[in-house]
Amino acid sequence: MTKSRAKALITGASSGIGAAFARRFANDGYDLILIGRRENLLEELCKELTEENGINADYMLIDLGKENELKLAEARIRNSPNLEILVNNAGFGGESRSFHKVAIENHVNMVQVHNIATLKLTHAIIPGLLAKGKGVIINVSSLASFTPSPSAMYSATKVFLNYFSESLDFSLRDKGIKIQALCPGFTITDFHKKLGYGSDHPVYKRKFMTAEKVVGTSLKDLKKGKIYSIPGFRNKFLAFFARNLPRKLRITIYKKMFSKRKKR
Ligand SMILES: NC(=O)c1ccc[n+]([C@@H]2O[C@H](COP(=O)([O-])OP(=O)(O)OC[C@H]3O[C@@H](n4cnc5c(N)ncnc54)[C@H](OP(=O)(O)O)[C@@H]3O)[C@@H](O)[C@H]2O)c1
Secondary structure, eight states, X not given: OOOOOOEEEEESOSSHHHHHHHHHHHHTXXXXXXXXXXXXXXXXXXXHHHHHHOOOEXXXXXXXXXXXXXXXXXXXXXXXXXXXXXXXXXXXXXXXXXXXXXXXXXXXXXHIIIIIHHHHHHHHHHHHHHHHTOEEEEEXXXXXXXXXXXXXXHHHHHHHHHHHHHHHHXXXXXXXXXXXXEOOOSEESSHHHHTTOOTTSGGGGXXXXXXXXXXXXXXXXXXXXXXXXXXSHHHHHHHHHHHHSOHHHHHHHHHHHHHHXXXX
């Protein structure tokens, strides 16, 4: 009798960090359920991963910002007995304009995709993981979760993921379930392109990592049982600095940085 393979579900797998997670898990022999909205990319990736690794890769076209579509993903999780890994990765950047100048629907959509979807999918998977006595939940946060940022909602929704992950870890670690808040810095993906930044945008002067490197560090840190994974020495240093400087000094430095950026 053939043993059925363990499965991983990754949101936002059509490109970037999510697609890199999909490639790693496929390589490790997991079946996959990939979620996103760009069908051509998901279809191609599933085909590639199935052919190259002999696993089953399946995709769901779901807008996680829509409650009725999110429900389909929750149901899929509840009906997938072999599901052992959930990566809450789907996300997008916010506009750098003043908070009140951005349509309220855009802010609410960010909360829905980054936070509500994460907590609902996590809620759906935990009973199954507890029954197995093992499993992994990775919440893709950001280095921006340690700092205020020009897009008021981005840092706020990401810091939610940090504390959500830490709190879940309290109750689930001794039950065999590993939780991680992954906090990447600038990473080469479609993220900045979608914000409309052309190749001459000042952001590209920053040091970027590859999505593969981010995923490699995340999985190494998971093995070590680290609740926070911050890929890259420079990013670790920046996070340390952001977490440990007195708040007043930190805010003064950020204000200077952001006003410089506005002048460019
Ligand atoms: N790149 C960076 O510098 C960076 C740094 C720190 C943290 N992050 C975080 O990393 C995560 C992955 O982003 P990425 O950098 O890999 O960017 P990306 O290449 O743009 O990938 C984002 C993924 O999220 C999916 N997504 C976005 N909105 C969605 C929605 N409403 N419903 C379903 N799927 C949705 C996209 O799928 P579709 O477009 O197909 O819907 C895509 O697969 C995000 O949470 C982001 O905040 C990125």
